[in-house]
Amino acid sequence: MITKEQLSDIIINSEEINTLLAAIDDLIDLKLIIRDIVPDYNLNKGLRNKFISILRELQNKLDPIFAKYLESHTTKKQRKSKSPSKDKILKILESKDYILVSANSSKKILKDLGADPRTIISTGGPLTVEDYKTINPNLPDQALVNITRKCENLLDQIERKDWENADLFFIYDKDNIADRLILEKKALINERIGKEFKEIPVLSWDKLAE
The missing domain is CATH 1.10.287 (Helix Hairpins)
Structure with missing residues (x-):
């Protein structure tokens, strides 16, 4: 802020x-x-x-x-408070685990905090074409074709990681619609990586950047 x-x-x-x-x-x-x-x-x-x-x-x-x-009023109240979420994230950045985020802007913040870019997976939006249509029912057919391809490539990219030696942490903002839709697809992600991914909610990405 x-x-x-x-x-x-x-x-x-x-x-x-x-x-x-x-x-x-x-x-x-x-x-x-x-x-x-x-x-x-x-x-x-x-x-x-x-x-x-x-x-x-x-x-x-x-x-x-x-x-x-x-x-916001929430920001004023929390300005002087310690962020346990940020502490958790900083510890993850020291490991070889992977981090899933829904936006490239979030990826940039993590990189500024010291994250290895190779451990950050940015979805750039929801995980399925159905969820894109939930956000925007008026997407043209050609856009849906491209989004379908993008989502398939993304899920394949996630699946190809070395999940035997790493965990996946999803850092999300519960007020972000793309993040909420990704959380609803938890079973799909777990199936791809062969284990349960872990969730870390944040109140504000901008707050993490401070």
Whole structure:
């Protein structure tokens, strides 16, 4: 999270700019839906699914930016508290175990903490095409073909690791929809690695980076 002292010289990176612009497009889509349901504002099944999908997209885009630039009540309360999750993660980084995360931004934070990049598996989203459709039911067919291939390659990559001599730790944020969907696929991952993966929840990736 950005401190008040740092607010005067913030430089927003290009990825955040693109995310904000995409979020504005999502808001425009919401505005169009609202115009369509005037004056009673009733959402039929089709519009309801689209409405919820757009809200989920907005949440996924903006939550990391809110966490970085805005101070929540939870953050204020925990500012002076010790993070047991961070202690666990630092111990894992000293081992040869593997870490599973859902975003490349999380991978970068772990690398900054001293992780060997070869031990980090970043899914870049959910694990199955069905979960991608849960997040965005309006994905075009070609995108679904590419996502299916990506998910299969990812699961194969996970399976090929040396699980006889290493464990898998999934570091997740329970408020992140991709993380929640990955947790729902725990049995699938366990089957691929031949053992149960271990879970480490974090309250904030930005907090870990401090």
